[in-house]
Amino acid sequence: MNWITEKSLYRRLLLGLLPYLAGLVWLLVWQLKADHAPWQLALSGFAALALLAVWLRWLLSPFSRSALAIKHGILALKDADFSISIHNQRYLEMSELVDAYNQLTKVLRAERMTLNQRELLLDKVIQHAPLAMVLTDQQYVVFSNTASRELFRLNSKLEGMRFADLVDNLPAALATASLERQAGLVSYVEDDLAQVYQLHCQPFHLHGKAHHLYLYQNLSREMSRKENEMWKRLIRLISHELNNSLAPIQSLTKSARTILQQPEHLTMLEDILDTIGRRSAHLHQFIERYSNYARLPPPSRREVVITDFYQHLLTLLGIQGELECISQHGWFDPAQIEQVMLNLVKNARESGSDVKELGFELRQHGQQISFSVYDRGPGMTASQLSQALLPFYTTKSSGSGIGLTLCNEIISAHQGKLRLYNRDHGGLCVSFTLPVRAHSVAD
Structure with a gap:
């Protein structure tokens, strides 16, 4: 049996029990040989108890040492100290428990080393x-990387500094957006150069406390590259349209001259002139479309009755709508906002969505009125969302890339914001906000 053949507390019990029983027998024999005084009997009883205590202490000492070591080891694990290992005395009753503890600390040490290496790698990547x-x-x-120190123009670490004090080192537009925890593009001019930043602020809880993560991405160089690509695309587009119209006009003009020298074919001249007129009108419409973007007038804002404007949109757009607005009046240019809604609904119809899935909403959020147009089309990729508001960018084979840009210009002129995002379960939503005059909230 294991408790006999191996090192065991049971065998220790048996081996320790023999001398204790021998001593106890000797004590009983000594008491039976003659009468003893009471104090002698009491002394012998005390000796027996003392001997029992010494025997129990000797018997349980391996168990006590191992249990105490495991206790200290577990307390160390609680403090994330995985360096303590326990010497295994190889007593059968405690051996497996001590081995399990040592294996656990070994695994935890390896995991911590791996985690530390990953943290170092991640920190290098972030820095x-x-x-x-x-x-x-x-x-x-509580944390910052090298790029953030360059952004805030400091050579020292930012940890421990008040964030409200740090933003004073930023340009006014970027500082305001940071303090207000805005998300989106922030543009400003510095040293006669346009600067564009993508700002993202994400709230979350860390160790039970509220935190905010601010991400600043400098898009100035990328925007400059996109702008160059945009102008190249525009030049190619205009050249293509001009050639498509001027080449047939040139050919038809040559044919008209030939006909003038042959009076018997004068009847063909009317068709030629009609064709030249149609091509000229097409070219005029093409140029007018782009010139309208270049000479967009400032909004003529006035007080607008929200319910009346909503009913007008409901009839004009021909899709389902929803109104949830406390204020009776808004303050914007109704003609321009109507044009924005028409453009957005046109895009939604061209998304391939079922007409029944199209809709728009007017909702009030504090001092802002939110306009939204949504569909159930394929939505946009992340790359398309980031470029959708760039002039002349389009995902359509026959698109001009003016529609959304024109909408964005109109909304910006109203001190509002245009936003595109993919909907849950498919589709795209385009929304924008317009400020409400302070006195209209109390109407």
Whole structure:
């Protein structure tokens, strides 16, 4: 049996029990040989108890040492200290438990080493990333990378500094957007150069406390590259349209001259002139479309009755709508906002969505009125969403790339924001917000 053949507390019990029983027998024999005084009997009883205590202590000492070691080891694990291992005395009753503890600490040490290596790798990636990252709690910076120190124009670490004080080092537009935790593009002019940043602020909880992660991406160089590509695309597009119209006009003009020298074919001249007129009208419409974008007039804002404007849109757009607005009046240019809604609904209809899935909404959020147009089309990829508002960018084979850009210009002139995002379960939503005059909220 294991408790006999191996090192065991049971065998220790048997081996320790023999001398204890021998001593106890000797004590009983000594008491039976003659009468003893009470104090002698009491002394012998005390000796027996003392001997029992010594025997129990000797018997349980391996168990006590192992249990105490495991206790200290578990307390160390609680403090994330995985360096403690326990010497296994190889007593059968405790051996497996001690081995299990030692294996656990070995696995945890290996996991911690792997985790530390991953953290070092991740920290190197973050520190060398061009994206500026700042993590804050309610007031102070708790993490930042190298790009963020360059953004805030400081050579020292940002950790421990008040975030509200740090933003004073940013340009006014970017500082305001940071304090208001806005998300989107922020543009400004610095040293006569246009600067564009993509700002993203994400709230989350870390160790039970509210934190905010600020991400700043400098898009100036990318925007400059996109702008160059845009102008090249525009030049190619205009050249293509001009050639498509001027080449047949040139050919028809040559044919007209030939006909003038042959009076018997004068009847063909009318068709030629009609064709030249149609091509000229097409060219005029093409140029007018782009010139309208270049000379967009400032909005003529006035007080607009929201319910009347909503009913007008409901009739004009021909799709389902929803109104949820406390204010009775808004303050915007109804003609321009109507044009924006027409363009957005046109895009929604061309998305391939079922007409029954198209809709628009007018909702009030505090001092803002939100206009939304949504569909159930294929939506947009991340790349398309990031470029959708660039002039002359289009995903359509026959598109001009003016529609959304014109809408964005109109909304920006109203101090509003145009936003595109993919809907859950498919489709795209385009929304924009317009400010409400302070006195109209109380109407």
